[in-house]
Each structure stands twice: as C-alpha cells, then as structure tokens.
Amino acid sequence: MASSNKVIKSSWAEEVESESALTPVSSEVFENNVKIVTEFKVLDNSKKVKIVRTYKIEKRIVPKSIALRKTWNKFGDSANDKSGPNPATTFIGEDVYMQFISSKEEDKKIDDGLDKLKALGNKNVVKCRSCGGDHWTSKCMFKDTFLTNANSNETKPTAAETKKSESLKYVPPSLRQGNTKRSDNTNRRDDNYPAIRISNLSESTTEEDLAELVKPFGFIHKLFLAKDKQTGLCKGFAYIHFKYKRDAAQVIARLDGHGYDHLILSVDWSRPQE
Amino acid sequence: MKPLILQGHERSITQIKYNREGDLLFSASKDNKPNVWYSLNGERLGSFNGHQGAIWCIDVDWTTTKCMTGAGDNTCKIWDCETGKETGNIPTASSVRTCMFSYSANMAVYTTDKAMKQPCEIFIIDVRTIDDSFSRQEPILRIPISGSRVSSILWDNLDESLITGHENGEIIQWDLKTGKKINSIKEHDQLINDMQWNKDCTMFITASKDHTAKLFDAETLMLLKTYKTERPVNSAAISPIAEHVVLGGGQEAMEVTTTSSRAGKFDSRFFHLVFEEEFARVKGHFGPINSVCFHPDGKSYASGGEDGFVRVHSFDSSYFEYNFDY
Structure with a gap:
C-alpha cells in the first residue's frame, strides 16, 4: 500500500489563516496489520473534531488477474482518492441479521392482520352521527331529511324526541343522569x-x-x-x-x-x- | 453481518453486477455515472464519466477488460475497465434498456426502447476491435420487435441464441443465425424486470412485476419453479453454491411515500430453490430493491435499491449452517 504526502503550496495569506486555525495535520499510522487514520476537521460551528478510523489490513492470496486489478489506478470521480476505502463513498452499515423464517404461519398472521383491517374498511372507523351508518355525517343520505326534521322539532319538541336526542348526544359521565342519581344516593347514605x-x-x-x-x-x-x-x-x-x-x-x-x-x-x- | 454500504450514486440504482471473479462490482444508477467497486472492502475503483442520461444497464466481459453501459441519453458506450476511459460509443435512436456481452465477449447485444416513434429493436454488435470506426460499424444483426418491448435479455447456448424477457411477461428465444424466434412462452402476466443465470447456465430465473419470480430451463423454456411474494419482484439471483435464490423487490417506487417501510417489504428474501419456500430475510434498504446478485463464490451478495445505496452483505456462519427442514 503506497501512501504519498503532498505538500500543497499556497499563498502566504492562506497559510496565516490556517496557522491561526491550528488544525493538526491528519496522519496515517501503520502498526502490525492495522492502519490508523487520524483526521481533524473544523465544523461549521467552529468546533474541532478528531476522527480516528481503524482499518485492518488483510493479506489474501488471489489469482493473478485479481492481484493485477488491485494495482489499477483509480479513475473518474475516485481519481484523487487514496488507496483504501474512501469514507465519503464507503462505510460500514449497522449490523443486520438474517431473519430465518421457520414456518409460513408467522408471515400469514401479519398479513391476516392487515387484511382484517382492510376488511373492516370504513365500517367501524366512520360512523354517521345522524343515522349511525358507515359514512361521514356530511355524506349521510338522510342529511337533508334529518335537518328538516330537526328544524320542525325545534319549535315543538316532544318528550320522546328529546330523550332520543339526549341518547345520541355525547354526555360526559359526570353529567349523566344515572351517575348523579348514584352519587346522590351515596352522599345521602354517607351523610x-x-x-x-x-x-x-x-x-x-x-x-x-x-x-x-x-x-x-x-x-x-x-x-x-x-x-x-x-x-x-x-x-x-x-x-x-x-x-x-x-x-x-x-x-x-x-x-x-x-x-x-x-x-x-x-x-x-x-x-x-x- | 455488517454490510458494506456503497454510496457513490445520487439516484436510484438500476443494475449491479459482479465480474466473473467477483473482485469487482459494477453499479449503474439513474444518475449518469456508473461506478466500479472492489467488492472485498467496498473501495471505489472509479466512475465511468461520460453519459448524459440515466444508465439502465451495465455489463462486464469475462476478462474484465471491457465494460458496457446503456443509457437514456440514446447511447450505448463501451469503457475500458482499467482506465475508465470511454472507448466506444454507439448512438441509438431511443434509449438503451438492456445490454450484455456474449459469453466469449466477441459480440454484445443491446436493445432499444419503443419510444419517439422508434420500434423496440435488438442489435447484435461485434466488439472484438474497438477503435474509431466502432461507432459507424453496422450491427451484425438487427431484430425489430413488433410487439411488447424487451425489458431484459440473456445470451444463451454459448452465444448461439438469445433469450429476451418482455414488458408483457413473454419470454422469447431467438436463433442468432437466422434472427428468427425459436420458442416463446408466456408464464408471467406483467413486465419481466430481470433475468439471471444459474452458475452453469442451464437454468435462469426471472423477476416479474406480477409478484413472482420463476425458474426456467434454458433449453426448452420449461417452467420449473415459482417463487411467490406479495410485492413486485425487481430482481432475482441464484446462489452459485447452495440451492437458494434471493429476490429483491418491494412495492413500486411511486407508491413508497404512502406506506411505512415496514409495510413496504424492502427486504431481500431468500427462497429455497427446490421447495419454493421462503426461509430468510435481510433488511436494510429504505426503498425497493432494484437489483440483487450473488458473489460468484456464493459467500456474499449485493443489493442495490431505489434509495441509491448498494449494500454488500457477507454471509454469517448462521447462513451456511442453516439447514432447510423437510
């Protein structure tokens, strides 16, 4: 593996600036089959970050053709890359496991669940407030008829109708008729x-x-x-x-x-x- | 296992392929730079710069000297693998959908799309000498396709015939001497996304949008096995060492945003070759998998997805120890 250190000549103005930033130069250390690359980076918020990457160097015996290909120079977008993987294009992913499937049933179960939900469809999710059907209240077929009914009832509500409307409306538990009665009872007894x-x-x-x-x-x-x-x-x-x-x-x-x-x-x- | 993630593309991967020895991995994507990687450590050897459109297909000859790409910019290009230089350029009338070197790499085939009032056509070219006259060279054979377009292609029978997979699910075998159909079958209902050989080229596996992958006998085109999934299959490969196939797929890219990744089933799925039963899955991609292939030694496999990543997985010992119960 060949490594080359290039000295980049720049104008003195840039040099002064880089000196003031005091970023240590990145280094590569080879130690018994381990390559340690240390890099320093200055982030946008002017924080300095040290990145240490450790590579294991393996020697393999391969056919001549493969060995020859390994010596090829990089080209295209990778032309300026050093030898070894470039962290910008290659990285190690998170550990993934091969999930072995012992039986088909497991898979089916999941699908069944999905199918069930699909089969339910609008049934239990959507309920019309005026007629209780499987559709939105605004899309109720009886919308117009119900509205007219309500208008006529407003003027002269009968006892039965009001009872019905009460049962349809949401009433908090604390305000429900049965509840007040019960609490009255208990209060009286405990009083x-x-x-x-x-x-x-x-x-x-x-x-x-x-x-x-x-x-x-x-x-x-x-x-x-x-x-x-x-x-x-x-x-x-x-x-x-x-x-x-x-x-x-x-x-x-x-x-x-x-x-x-x-x-x-x-x-x-x-x-x-x- | 810890996969190597290769992030050299800006858009979705369209095809990945190992060379014959498996030390290099070629990847093509919808951005205009196909890449080549060392499969062992994921180091990028280089990119082939020169195309102006989405690369639909990539292939490498058996000596790994030439690489061929077909793109949406109406060109099919030949590259030198060592230097990454463009050596041959064939302008076409419409975008190039599939390309492949013949086994000997004396010939190559590419097909064009039915688009811009151009018919879908199969071109067989001679690629033995690639020089300045290459782009003006007449193809050896042209087969115009009147029906549904070619979506995948394979050389067959030691370069004597071709097998094409079509948009309507048809598979046709062509005789190269006469340019005529030898045989045709229609076992799939929808587009055939990918076709790949087994190791000795006696069987091939197709991956189709109709949610199945099927195994065919190469000589008679007899349907041997069917691998069923719940999603479109974009790619399928046969293990060179075990009786396993791997399928990559997932729901169509346009529907991905409307569902969670769990529901999308973006896993690589391993099926037993003979029993047609799924026995393992590997997760990882964020989008549908567009291309899968086994390393020629069968000890690792790579997948490229709509998410633009190529993931190279080296199998754990658990994969080799796994025995299928039957």
Missing part, C-alpha cells in the same frame, strides 16, 4: 355518618397506616385514602367516616396540627360536595 377530611398526608401513607392512626378514637364506618391511579401512591388526603360524631370531633381536636411522617396534618370536617 348519615360524620365525615372528616385529613389532608397533608405524605406520599408513602397507606390505608393501614391511616387506620392505625385513627382507630383508637372510635369505630370507623368507612375509610377512603385518595391514591394516584397510575403510581398507587397517596395523593395527600383522606376521608374518614366515623360512626359517632363525638369520635370524629375528638379526632379533629387531637390530630389537627399533629406531626405525622415529617408533615403536619390538617384535619377538619369534610364539606359536602356542591
């Missing part, structure tokens, strides 16, 4: 028992800790510790329903301002939701 709210609990508090804390005061009807859904950690407050108001009042008196788990608890009567 029978005196409730207190403990806040400023530490994250690590568990239901057992809380029970241990308030049990001595009297009979507990219900204990609720607010926990984060994802992490399961305490959100910092809890509601406790006692059987007797006397016990609850005692808890408030004793635990409000009590130091617990490096935090100071704040305990008060639980205010009913509005």
